[in-house]
Amino acid sequence: MAMVDATEVDHLAAERAAAQFDVEEMKVAWAGSRHAVEIADRMARLVASDPVFRKDTRTMLSRKDLFKDTLRKAAHAWKRIVELRLTEEEANLLRLYVDQPGYVDLHWGMFVPAIKGQGTEEQQQKWLPLAYKFQIIGCYAQTELGHGSNVQGLETTAMFDPKTDEFVIHSPTLTSSKWWPGGLGKASTHAVVYARLITEGKDYGIHGFIVQLRSLEDHSPLPGVTLGDIGGKFGSGAYNSMDNGVLRFDHVRIPRDQMLMRLSQVTREGKYVHSNVPKQLLYGTMVFVRQSIVADASKALSRAVCIAVRYSAIRKQFGAQVGGPETQVLNYKTQQSRLFPLLASAYAFRFVGDWLKWLYTDVTQKLEAKDFSTLQEVHACTAGLKAVTTSATSDAIEECRKLCGGHGYLNSSGLPELFTVYVPACTYEGDNVVLLLQVAKILMKTVSQLTSGKPPVGTMAYMGNAQHLMQCRCAVSTGFFERSPDVVEAAVAHIQLLLLLMCTYGVRFIEKLQQDIPGHGVKEQLQNLCNVYALYLLHKHLGDFLVTGCITPKQGALASEQLGKLYAQVRPNAVALVDAFNYTDHYLGSALGRYDGNVYPALYEEAWKDPLNETVVPEGYHEYLRPLLKQQLKLSRL
Amino acid sequence: MAMVDATEVDHLAAERAAAQFDVEEMKVAWAGSRHAVEIADRMARLVASDPVFRKDTRTMLSRKDLFKDTLRKAAHAWKRIVELRLTEEEANLLRLYVDQPGYVDLHWGMFVPAIKGQGTEEQQQKWLPLAYKFQIIGCYAQTELGHGSNVQGLETTAMFDPKTDEFVIHSPTLTSSKWWPGGLGKASTHAVVYARLITEGKDYGIHGFIVQLRSLEDHSPLPGVTLGDIGGKFGSGAYNSMDNGVLRFDHVRIPRDQMLMRLSQVTREGKYVHSNVPKQLLYGTMVFVRQSIVADASKALSRAVCIAVRYSAIRKQFGAQVGGPETQVLNYKTQQSRLFPLLASAYAFRFVGDWLKWLYTDVTQKLEAKDFSTLQEVHACTAGLKAVTTSATSDAIEECRKLCGGHGYLNSSGLPELFTVYVPACTYEGDNVVLLLQVAKILMKTVSQLTSGKPPVGTMAYMGNAQHLMQCRCAVSTGFFERSPDVVEAAVAHIQLLLLLMCTYGVRFIEKLQQDIPGHGVKEQLQNLCNVYALYLLHKHLGDFLVTGCITPKQGALASEQLGKLYAQVRPNAVALVDAFNYTDHYLGSALGRYDGNVYPALYEEAWKDPLNETVVPEGYHEYLRPLLKQQLKLSRL
Ligand SMILES: Cc1cc2nc3c(=O)[nH]c(=O)nc-3n(C[C@H](O)[C@H](O)[C@H](O)COP(=O)(O)OP(=O)(O)OC[C@H]3O[C@@H](n4cnc5c(N)ncnc54)[C@H](O)[C@@H]3O)c2cc1C
Ligand SMILES: Cc1cc2nc3c(=O)[nH]c(=O)nc-3n(C[C@H](O)[C@H](O)[C@H](O)COP(=O)(O)OP(=O)(O)OC[C@H]3O[C@@H](n4cnc5c(N)ncnc54)[C@H](O)[C@@H]3O)c2cc1C
Known part of the structure; x- marks a missing residue:
């Protein structure tokens, strides 16, 4: 994996020779088992050797290109997972080594578990197969512009309408806009939305609802749904590959059975009833x-x-x-x-x-x-x-x-x-x-x-x-x-x-x-x-x-x-x-952390990849540098 | 300045009313004097009201656009400084409020002081007027790829050639490449270069030399000079507006009198002599x-x-x-x-x-x-x-x-x-x-x-x-x-x-x-x-x-x-x-820190500026999302 080519120098060889323990065995201790070392190793190499998973210029991409690159990697990873019939353990490791946050994380990490945990058997049978095959993409829409830590303070409403047997999902205020959910801004077709359940004139507090957000035909937002990305985040590259999103509802109707009903239900008549499943199970x-x-x-x-x-x-x-x-x-x-x-x-x-x-x-x-x-x-x-x-x-x-x-x-x-x-x-x-x-x-x-x-x-x-x-x-x-x-x-x-x-x-x-x-x-x-x-x-x-x-x-x-x-x-x-951590150079993504320690040529090479180095004389020279140097700035005397 | 429009609500009014001291007087205590408050206020408003100095989309710019924007702002700031005949104090404040790192910082902050501190009277008379009028742009080239903290370990050489009365500036190794100097990568025409002075076969240690790097006609690097930017740095926007650079010399010749000679000199014959100025003066x-x-x-x-x-x-x-x-x-x-x-x-x-x-x-x-x-x-x-x-x-x-x-x-x-x-x-x-x-x-x-x-x-x-x-x-x-x-x-x-x-x-x-x-x-x-x-x-x-x-x-x-x-x-x-710090909303550049506390609409508005929001359906949907959702990924069975 990160091993040095026979023809190349290992600048850290002396360090490695001085170690007072068996590194291969430490790898096992770190990974947990010999089996764990083996599959981690295999998945890491699989990713490192695939050009689609390159990430060496990731921090230089514009937001749009970075997002597109994330979609590409996610699709490619899924393709490889299916082609190679990877186990769940292997697939998780593959995604780990791809090392780029994206909608997939929320789909598997929050959307699926929410349905598993809060959905009834029936609901699970309906929704999980769709999610498992990516026929829908889901996210977890809890946080709002006005409330994060205090979940009980969320303002989005889900008002039951007994006339049509539907919930009306609505964002009554600006601060009730959903804000932050990963995968929401651009990728997701569905969300588990947390909202105040209101039925028979009474507010029963926060509950989860499965809401379709986008057309499965052309990905356009459904009527009454406003969607967008909440903008750039800390760092370049980094978490900007994720489309953390904003979402507003204008009286969007969903069938009653899209309320996650494992713990409590609303009946056809609009009665709120607890199931016999204890809350603690969540x-x-x-x-x-x-x-x-x-x-x-x-x-x-x-x-x-x-x-x-x-x-x-x-x-x-x-x-x-x-x-x-x-x-x-x-x-x-x-x-x-x-x-x-x-x-x-x-x-x-x-x-x-x-x-x-x-x-x-x-x-x-x-x-x-x-x-x-x-x-x-x-x-x-x-x-x-x-x-x-x-x-x-x-x-x-x-x-x-x-x-x-x-x-x-x-x-x-x-x-x-x-x-x-x-x-x-x-x-x-x-x-x-x-x-x-x-x-x-x-x-x-x-x-x-x-x-x-x-x-x-x-x-x-x-x-x-x-x-x-x-x-x-x-x-x-x-x-x-x-x-x-x-x-x-x-x-x-x-x-x-x-x-x-x-x-x-x-x-x-x-x-x-x-x-x-x-x-x-x-x-x-x-x-x-x-x-x-x-x-x-x-x-x-x-x-x-x-x-x-x-x-x-x-x-x-x-x-x-x-x-x-x-x-x-x-x-x-x-x-x-x-x-002993057994990380590939690809996963580390660092000129300084290279396995072979050949740091300086690596730093030097990376520098030239910067778009600013495409021309020797920078764009803007003729407009902003030359007039300055030639004392030809057009001054307006005031 | 950041005062709230009469028609608008100050969401922090109650907080302000509760204060137990005179804020205007605290501004004076913070700024140092009434005069200091006044000019800071004037310069901050000047910057905040000028559309060229906008920075609300700075973190979204590509590296090239960000750099061009920096050149533009620097030229515009200089234009305003000259037009308004600002004092040095005012000009410094104006640059502070423009709040974007750029070559100008190193020119005024390191290049000019280095010549003032280490140049002879003669050298100062020759170089400072050029620098003061921006007929040359200078930077401070000390750090190398291999040495930063240990300045005595720098490897660049300046070998005196008595035949031509010149120093030959050379980068003997990869690690001797100058690396980090701000303004070096793209903007500077000159640099104070630190190198090992060698004359009569003896190494006299590190000294400073004024070296021209680029043509004053077309900004192209002079023969023997390799120049570039060292690549992206921590954060988006931030210090990426600066062209921290890499520089290599291939036997570049400069006249002997471009060695900074206040403390020591090399004579026409190549003798190294100390001046009577004590080193401590630096x-x-x-x-x-x-x-x-x-x-x-x-x-x-x-x-x-x-x-x-x-x-x-x-x-x-x-x-x-x-x-x-x-x-x-x-x-x-x-x-x-x-x-x-x-x-x-x-x-x-x-x-x-x-x-x-x-x-x-x-x-x-x-x-x-x-x-x-x-x-x-x-x-x-x-x-x-x-x-x-x-x-x-x-x-x-x-x-x-x-x-x-x-x-x-x-x-x-x-x-x-x-x-x-x-x-x-x-x-x-x-x-x-x-x-x-x-x-x-x-x-x-x-x-x-x-x-x-x-x-x-x-x-x-x-x-x-x-x-x-x-x-x-x-x-x-x-x-x-x-x-x-x-x-x-x-x-x-x-x-x-x-x-x-x-x-x-x-x-x-x-x-x-x-x-x-x-x-x-x-x-x-x-x-x-x-x-x-x-x-x-x-x-x-x-x-x-x-x-x-x-x-x-x-x-x-x-x-x-x-x-x-x-x-x-x-x-x-x-x-x-x-x-009492008296910062304008422009200088703070924060939806959360607004003077009027109107945080949520500000956050919401900023979000929509992200390029990812230019289209509702993201680029890449047809290539990477639709095939996934429609189960049409082209799989190769292995
Ligand atoms: C990168 C990222 C991804 C996210 N992804 C998702 C997602 O997929 N889905 C989703 O629904 N949400 C998501 N979130 C939202 C996240 O869950 C919230 O930001 C988080 O819960 C913190 O809440 P807050 O932002 O409201 O912070 P606040 O509660 O507003 O915190 C502000 C300050 O107040 C303090 N504070 C708050 N309450 C108290 C108290 N009672 N006592 C003392 N101090 C207090 C805090 O310590 C903090 O210093 C994401 C957020 C980020 C940054
Ligand atoms: C944004 C930026 C702008 C810069 N601009 C310029 C510029 O305009 N011109 C210029 O010439 N340079 C510039 N530099 C370079 C800067 O001056 C050096 O990076 C700095 O001096 C640190 O040196 P180094 O990088 O060699 O760190 P190192 O010395 O390599 O430090 C690495 C580690 O070793 C430790 N260490 C080093 N020596 C010792 C010791 N003796 N004892 C104990 N620990 C030690 C340090 O604490 C650190 O943890 C810039 C750097 C940055 C990041």
Whole structure:
């Protein structure tokens, strides 16, 4: 895959030779299994070798061309999936490596799951086959111009008309315009639209409806439907391949049976009735979405870290003596102290992602058995992990970019696009601060119940052992609002503890399987990274540990010292530890992160692709530069 | 300026009415004087009312169109400057409000100062008039593909040829290609090129040379000169209006007198001789450049804060009760605890900028009197302030963007461009970590000399009072490398102390002028912001204060509590405090930051400008969507 041609030089060969562990086995540990390595590898090569999936000039495309390119890639990917009869697992990986956001993500990631989760058996039988074959393209239209976080505040109405047995979908105000749904602006033919259900004069709150938006004949918007794209977004390339859209309804009628009716229904007469399916069942979908967000975090973070580590091993700047050989910037302790905790975080997030996958299965089983006892704890833990890992990853990608000095600012480094395409993860699927406030509320509630004889469960069990918490007299109501910045910090701490446990769990997991892993050194490396991660968190939040008396200042100082020693142990393994991610050069999309380390010719070549280099003398010279230089600007004396 | 039309509604009127101080007087305090308010206002309106300076579709332009637009704006700005006979102060402000990076910045900001600082009287007389009239356009070509931070490692050579009395400028390797200089790629006719001076077989290290790059007749590169743009950079719009360039020399000859000869010369015979001008004199330019970087930090930060504060006052989400009126997100304590410290930082950086201006005058006078005693301390303080303020500002802009929820991710919020155009300030003019390491070295040296009877001066004087520092046995050499991450943290702390002192100084300054300031409440507000800034830093670096025993855990907790109370005092004044920056809607360039708060119609209108909205059915439908929907993809069965 990213292997170096026999005739070419591997500028990172010395680094690779110095590694103290078996990289191939680490690949297995990272991917989860030998099988996972194999199919990831196969799908990555499939994408990298296909010219349609090229993305090296993506950031130079105009919005229109970029969108067209996305449509092309999506169609081509689907064609390959069908031709090669790929499994779902393979197809997902193929899309991952195509690495370009588009309507397909929302179709599979939100539209289909919404119907699966909220539709009745009948509805599923009608709509899912259409969606599976792409006879319709769907999106998820919840957010409006005026309301995102507060879903209960949505203004779009779905008024039942018993005369015709239809719902009338309407946008009564400007702020009720649907705004943000991915795939809505240009590609989707259908949407699950969230609107206030009104029947018999009563507002029953927000419900989902399947609404056709465009003609299946010529793709033109149906009568009463206004559709458009909401405009350019952060970055070039990046998320601009997605047609996040605006949608307004002018009394659009849909049949009654397009209300998603698994939980509640409206009868022919207009009666609102609950089904006997408990609301909590919807919860499974949310856990599923959040586990995939955490998995994405480790992917994005590991890509950024891979680029920064390889480039830091190639980049030399300053030397022991002037004129002497220069030092690889990866040898500078400041570089290590900024980069290695991020490398450790990538591994930590990877293992917590696995654990969340397990949690999803566990919750699904419990829900099916109508056991809702762990729901709150699971909510706190998935919401919190979503918030903490996405924030940390966004910051980390930008830090990796800065670690590459000036060259990190070039699109050809791949890092600007990686950052801008990733960072909205802090906002969508729940604004991180809003999520942390929810976690904090659950924590406070748990603490307030500690003395009630109801011991906390699962990831909150440790709180039952914290004697001093028992003395806390905090109720969720009093002071919560005033002290919310502090409780948010507490929520973050809770989640970090969880991450640490999972990180250790990851190591234990490896240990357990040790007899099956012939590669040497893998466990030691993971142990080391786990320690780095733990001490890094301690160092970063030293104040909290000290203020609560959990550790002494002396212990704090010792921890920092120890951290330095751990970095020294990571150093010889750093390049191999990012090789273990097994990313192709195509997927990385970075002149700085190339597998062979041949950075400078790559940067130089990329530069000449810029459209500005099509002519030596720039357009505009004759109108705006020459008159200036020749002192011939036409001045109007005032 | 940004005032609301009489017929239009000011959605922020209630906020403005609630302010407890005189905004007009705060504008004076912010701008520095009544005169400063007046000309800033005049220049801002001049730009805002001129259609050539429109920038609302800037992020949608292709790279070529964006560059052409920049050339057009630069020529037009110059035309207006000449026509209106603007003073230098006015011209600088006009360029500031045009708000689009371009070759002009480097011409005035680096090329001209380099000649002024490093050229002899004769050289200045020859070159400066040409530059002043734009008969030549110049840039600053120091960085190479292989070397940025380590200037001594540059590889370009300038070999003296006594036969022809010329220097031969040459790029011996790929990594010696000049890479990054702004204005170089397409616009400049000349450059100050830094190269290794070689004469009589000896390498005398890096020196500056004035080199003509392009024909003044047709702008084509001169023989032996290869020129191009280095390609797209982070963000859309943003810094892509600048033609950062690549430059290679193939034995290009320049006359000997184009070496900048103020400090050292090469004689007709090829002898290298030092002049009697001390090297330290160059220092003034660096202080000047850094003071303007700090001033830019407060500008960028205040723009971001202005947008986030206004939008947070307009945005409502959730309510006390479901169905009841919703809460302005500015009322949430978490929002305040993220936003108000940034508001306070904007003011703090503003005042430290003023102080640096004073420092520049002071240093210039001292240098002229050949008093170099404070140079080291001044270096530590300007380098450190550059690093700390640019890092804090970059992070703060991104935080302001996140504080705007989903809408902050749209280009129409103005925040993505503000971030991407600003963030390279962390890298250029010295990578921040490299600068902080220099500060740390000076700090360590100062500490190691504490007992030597040589008391530290200026901003380091406080160290003479720190008894426990006296006991430190630290030498710059031992352990510096190993402990560099920690000493960098110490450097940051030193600079933050400085900022705090300056912030207090700002308040004292206002106090002193109190009799001249009729406006009520101005001093109280600044005092309040100063306290916010101080306690915020304490809270953020609590660990350092606790680990050193400077404060007790109890004091730490009290400080956090106090911070909450201060936020409550900022709240009613928040909108007025950002109004005091006196920015036009044009300069802010944000649908969210509009003066009148009429956010939603603005967002909606901006959306429709996207080229993707030119057609309802997108380009590519017939090729890539219809075949998919109609199940007519041409599959090749394998
Ligand atoms: C790239 C992208 C893709 C998206 N895709 C989709 C999609 O496919 N379908 C769809 O329906 N939506 C989509 N969205 C919308 C997304 O779900 C919302 O933007 C998100 O839920 C945040 O809501 P908001 O924008 O209303 O933020 P707001 O809630 O307005 O947040 C603004 C600020 O207020 C603060 N705040 C809000 N409430 C509180 C509170 N109670 N307490 C304290 N602070 C508070 C927030 O922390 C934030 O700082 C997308 C958004 C983006 C950016
Ligand atoms: C937008 C932009 C505009 C620019 N304009 C110009 C211009 O007009 N003219 C011009 O000549 N140049 C220009 N530059 C180049 C700029 O000056 C350099 O990028 C800058 O000096 C940083 O150097 P570098 O890129 O070599 O970073 P590097 O030094 O390669 O930094 C890479 C990493 O190594 C670390 N590092 C380096 N040395 C050390 C050390 N001794 N100890 C510890 N860590 C270290 C850094 O902290 C960083 O993390 C521009 C750059 C940008 C991004």
